[in-house]
Amino acid sequence: xxxxxxxxxxxxxxxxxxxxxxxxxxxxxxxxxxxxxxxxxxxxxxxxxxxxxxxxxxxxxxxxxxxxxxxxxxxxxxxxxxxxxxxxxxxxxxxxxxxxxxxxxxxxxxxxxxxxxxxxxxxxxxxxxxxxxxxxxxxxxxxxxxxxxxxxxxxxxxxxxxxxxxxxxxxxxxxxxxxxxxxxxxxxxxxxxxxxxxxxxxxxxxxxxxxxxxxxxxxxxxxxxxxxxxxxxxxxxxxxxxxxxxxxxxxxxxxxxxxxxxxxxxxxxxxxxxxxxxxxxxxxxxxxxxxxxxxxxxxxxxxxxxxxxxxxxxxxxxxxxxxxxxxxxxxxxxxxxxxxxxxxxxxxxxxxxxxxxxxxxxxxxxxxxxxxxxxxxxxxxxxxxxxxxxxxxxxxxxxxxxxxxxxxxxxxxxxxxxxxxxxxxxxxxxxxxxxxxxxxxxxxxxxxxxxxxxxxxxxxxxxxxxxxxxxxxxxxxxxxxxxxxxxxxxxxxxxxxxxxxxxxxxxxxxxxxxxxxxxxxxxxxxxxxxxxxxxxxxxxxxxxxxxxxxxxxxxxxxxxxxxxxxxxxxxxxxxxxxxxxxxxxxxxxxxxxxxxxxxxxxxxxxxxxxxxxxxxxxxxxxxxxxxxxxxxxxxxxxxxxxxxxxxxxxxxxxxxxxxxxxxxxxxxxxxxxxxxxxxxxxxxxxxxxxxxxxxxxxxxxxxxxxxxxxxxxxxxxxxxxxxxxxxxxxxxxxxxx
Amino acid sequence: xxxxxxxxxxxxxxxxxxxxxxxxxxxxxxxxxxxxxxxxxxxxxxxxxxxxxxxxxxxxxxxxxxxxxxxxxxxxxxxxxxxxxxxxxxxxxxxxxxxxxxxxxxxxxxxxxxxxxxxxxxxxxxxxxxxxxxxxxxxxxxxxxxxxxxxxxxxx
Numbered sequence: 001x002x003x004x005x006x007x008x009x010x011x012x013x014x015x016x017x018x019x020x021x022x023x024x025x026x027x028x029x030x031x032x033x034x035x036x037x038x039x040x041x042x043x044x045x046x047x048x049x050x051x052x053x054x055x056x057x058x059x060x061x062x063x064x065x066x067x068x069x070x071x072x073x074x075x076x077x078x079x080x081x082x083x084x085x086x087x088x089x090x091x092x093x094x095x096x097x098x099x100x101x102x103x104x105x106x107x108x109x110x111x112x113x114x115x116x117x118x119x120x121x122x123x124x125x126x127x128x129x130x131x132x133x134x135x136x137x138x139x140x141x142x143x144x145x146x147x148x149x150x151x152x153x154x155x156x157x158x159x160x161x162x163x164x165x166x167x168x169x170x171x172x173x174x175x176x177x178x179x180x181x182x183x184x185x186x187x188x189x190x191x192x193x194x195x196x197x198x199x200x201x202x203x204x205x206x207x208x209x210x211x212x213x214x215x216x217x218x219x220x221x222x223x224x225x226x227x228x229x230x231x232x233x234x235x236x237x238x239x240x241x242x243x244x245x246x247x248x249x250x251x252x253x254x255x256x257x258x259x260x261x262x263x264x265x266x267x268x269x270x271x272x273x274x275x276x277x278x279x280x281x282x283x284x285x286x287x288x289x290x291x292x293x294x295x296x297x298x299x300x301x302x303x304x305x306x307x308x309x310x311x312x313x314x315x316x317x318x319x320x321x322x323x324x325x326x327x328x329x330x331x332x333x334x335x336x337x338x339x340x341x342x343x344x345x346x347x348x349x350x351x352x353x354x355x356x357x358x359x360x361x362x363x364x365x366x367x368x369x370x371x372x373x374x375x376x377x378x379x380x381x382x383x384x385x386x387x388x389x390x391x392x393x394x395x396x397x398x399x400x401x402x403x404x405x406x407x408x409x410x411x412x413x414x415x416x417x418x419x420x421x422x423x424x425x426x427x428x429x430x431x432x433x434x435x436x437x438x439x440x441x442x443x444x445x446x447x448x449x450x451x452x453x454x455x456x457x458x459x460x461x462x463x464x465x466x467x468x469x470x471x472x473x474x475x476x477x478x479x480x481x482x483x484x485x486x487x488x489x490x491x492x493x494x495x496x497x498x499x500x501x502x503x504x505x506x507x508x509x510x511x512x513x514x515x516x517x518x519x520x521x522x523x524x525x526x527x528x529x530x531x532x533x534x535x536x537x538x539x540x541x542x543x544x545x546x547x548x549x550x551x552x553x554x555x556x557x558x559x560x561x562x563x564x565x566x567x568x569x570x571x572x573x574x575x576x577x578x579x580x581x582x583x584x585x586x587x588x589x590x591x592x593x594x595x596x597x598x599x600x601x602x603x604x605x606x607x608x609x610x611x612x613x614x615x616x617x618x619x620x621x622x623x624x625x626x627x628x629x630x631x632x633x634x635x636x637x638x639x640x641x642x643x644x645x646x647x648x649x650x651x652x653x654x655x656x657x658x659x660x661x662x663x664x665x666x667x668x669x670x671x672x673x674x675x676x677x678x679x680x681x682x683x684x685x686x687x688x689x690x691x692x693x694x695x696x697x698x699x700x701x702x703x704x705x706x707x708x709x710x711x712x713x714x715x716x717x718x719x720x721x722x723x724x725x726x727x728x729x730x731x732x733x734x735x736x737x
Numbered sequence: 738x739x740x741x742x743x744x745x746x747x748x749x750x751x752x753x754x755x756x757x758x759x760x761x762x763x764x765x766x767x768x769x770x771x772x773x774x775x776x777x778x779x780x781x782x783x784x785x786x787x788x789x790x791x792x793x794x795x796x797x798x799x800x801x802x803x804x805x806x807x808x809x810x811x812x813x814x815x816x817x818x819x820x821x822x823x824x825x826x827x828x829x830x831x832x833x834x835x836x837x838x839x840x841x842x843x844x845x846x847x848x849x850x851x852x853x854x855x856x857x858x859x860x861x862x863x864x865x866x867x868x869x870x871x872x873x874x875x876x877x878x879x880x881x882x883x884x885x886x887x888x889x890x891x892x893x
Contacts, residue, residue, distance in 0.1 A: 074837030074875045208831070209834045209836065211836065211839065212830070212836055213831060215836040215839030216827050216836065216839075216846065217813075218769070218771070218810035218843045219770065220839055222772075224769070224772065224773060225763075227764075227767055227769070233764070258753060276760060276764035276765065277760050277763070277764055277773075278752070278753075278756045349838070349874055350772070350774050350780070350838065350840040350841045350875075351772070351774075351838070351840045352774075397838070397839065398838060399838050399840025399841075400874050401838075402874070435773075438774065438775045438776055638834060642837060642877070642880070645879045645880070646837055646875045646876045646877060647876075648876070649875075649878060649879075650874070650875075652876075653874075671777055672775050672777075673777065677874065678876060679869045679871075679872060680864065680868045680869055680871070680873075680878040680882065681865035681866075683876065683879055683882070685879070686879050
């Protein structure tokens with residue numbers, strides 16, 4: 001095999017971005033892309049799988065490897081990306097294998113984020129839809145050309161089905177593996193034709209998840225499972241308050257713990273390194289640290305809430321201003337106002353944060369459930385005095401993220417890097433795995449910010465919305481980060497999304513924002529701004545409907561005539577839930593209620609009908625949630641359903657249970673005992689219905705989350721007459737207060 | 738040095754007797770299918786079978802597991818007790834694509850296997866009781882319930 005690598009390099013335009021597609025033997029593709037590729041011209045190692053482009057590699061054993069640039073954190077992205085490739089390649093599903101892409105923002109950037117490799121904002125399938133199909137179609141065209149040349153027939157006369165290349169007229173057949181070496185010698189076609197939707201065999205149909213088997217038999221490897229010879233486990237003593245630092249520490253007792261190997265001070269605390277987790281943890285427990293708390297954040301939740309309430313009374317930065325809301329409110333037939341309050345929330349992924357790293361004279365290598373390659377590469381490189389390309393990142397399965405692993409500060413990867421640096425600087429081999437305990441994870445910040453909303457609205461006598469005025473108070477996620485440049489005129493869009501694009505028709509809309517600066521680290525949390533805006537808006541619209549004595553759905557429909565996709569999910573959820581029929585009564589003494597909510601986030605539209613039963617003792621159960629979703633083309637309908645089910649469960653955790661509170665700056669929660677989350681006995685029956693669509697696919701990881709809390713609040717109101725405007729819900733709190 | 742019977746094999750472990758079984762499995766034997774989630778028996782990710790009974794390995798000292806049969810997710814296919822239920826459970830989990838992030842699923846499966854071994858026809862209430870100790874933050878509960886019923890039908 002003789003390959004002039006330089007001549008094999010080709011560019012082709014894909015969708016919104018430019019992708020470098022070039023032939024690359026797999027040993028290199030899997031390790032260090034590009035470096036030393038030319039030396040392979042003389043290699044005689046047979047037979048190598050061939051990279052037909054940056055996203056597809058085919059082996060002589062017929063194995064099709066899809067290179068995934070996005071993190072698989074549960075949302076089904078590996079399956080979705082593979083579906084797109086398999087579709088255009090006409091591969092058999094059993095041929096498909098997935099491999100994580102290396103960190104390389106030039107080739108594996110998120111096309112919606114610019115020159116940045118990251119997974120987030122429910123963009124994985126949306127930004128990859130054309131790119132991965134192009135990759136599959138390009139590889140297919142090369143296989144067809146190779147077969148045409150071998151058989152001396154016209155390419156148009158060749159078909160591929162389920163991984164078999166066929167020339168029907170001469171009854172000749174070939175497997176991918178038989179053609180791939182010849183295919184790799186061909187020029188990369190520039191203009192491949194994609195399939196028409198009517199010809200789809202995988203998109204919109206059911207395929208099995210690519211990660212099911214490994215996650216069922218225990219062989220799937222997460223960062224927590226990385227074991228390399230000589231690797232030490234690091235457990236870190238963190239300060240009890242945000243902003244505090246190490247003053248001094250006594251490691252005498254910790255050093256005497258069997259298995260403890262080293263103890264180093266790092267900017268975020270004191271790291272104890274042990275031969276395994278148990279000894280490192282015991283070592284940390286034996287450590288005595290004195291903290292310098294001069295710069296520590298010391299407010300309590302009650303004080304923060306009081307600050308927020310004060311801010312609700314004064315105008316903030318203008319996020320949206322159409323017409324004159326104040327004037328219109330004075331003229332309204334009915335005026336309503338209500339405040340909504342939501343706490344800090346932890347992501348509480350099942351796999352607490354962790355990160356493995358090796359640092360040597362050549363550079364460093366990271367193992368992580370990597371959600372933000374480019375950010376982490378830059379931050380780690382800066383901390384270690386390396387070039388970003390010297391930071392090699394292995395993206396592993398993540399045991400959940402919900403936004404947590406895409407830290408604007410690279411908090412935990414950077415902590416791992418600092419530990420490695422401290423050891424390496426002392427002249428010792430630096431190969432460590434940082435493990436946060438559940439308690440570390442829950443107290444480390446990066447919370448969904450606490451938020452309050454005040455909405456005031458006016459209706460005319462017919463129930464038309466004369467004015468909508470919404471004031472929002474909550475910490476900005478972007479201020480103080482590298483993304484602060486996106487904050488324009490005091491508006492962090494992630495704080496006001498859902499409100500500034502209020503779909504309900506009104507001539508007078510005003511949204512303003514206060515972004516108090518507090519020393520609590522905050523971050524995006526599954527569906528970000530919509531986690532709070534949807535609760536406030538959809539609860540309040542329900543209040544308006546009752547004030548106007550209208551059916552909550554009919555009231556909304558009338559205000560959404562310009563929003564056909566909202567109407568689409570509303571009508572589907574209404575039909576599927578039997579909204580027009582009375583809700584079956586509960587047992588004697590029980591009250592039942594049904595509530596509705598609809599919300600657009602990440603360009604997807606979701607409606608929920610929730611049914612609840614309230615028992616005589618005031619406890620309640622969410623019995624059933626009917627969900628309708630419009631996410632454009634549903635590439636994998638079963639994954640879409642799974643994300644809606646999971647999103648609803650995640651949203652219910654926050655609605656029913658979860659909150660992070662502070663006592664003089666100390667986080668009061670530590671584990672699932674004091675930060676309860678949804679368990680199986682509380683999971684409602686969920687039905688998911690997908691709106692058929694020919695629109696390009698939009699996200700499903702996040703949009704299922706924000707709709708259920710207002711739907712349940714509205715159902716509880718229907719059942720009891722009590723409005724719950726604070727999360728987590730405390731039914732009866734209004735009466736007892 | 739405690740000796741443990743894990744997945745049918747005896748292992749002499751170079752760990753302190755108070756070491757949690759979870760970390761002996763994970764760090765000493767590299768049986769990483771059993772996961773760390775909370776360390777206080779609050780989430781179920783670390784569930785293993787001790788003589789067939791679901792047990793939180795994160796709060797079980799190695800010393801307490803001496804003389805007992807320890808079965809982990811890796812040992813399910815060859816387990817003396819429950820391997821029929823295990824096959825049905827894992828098949829149902831795959832058929833219904835229960836997993837999302839997957840991190841809790843070893844624990845979920847161990848709890849489900851223990852349930853179906855002792856009660857091949859569980860009701861929804863039985864499932865709630867047996868599985869409420871296993872948290873799934875992806876909230877795959879809906880499919881876990883369906884998969885347990887599916888496995889139950891397959892065992893009938």
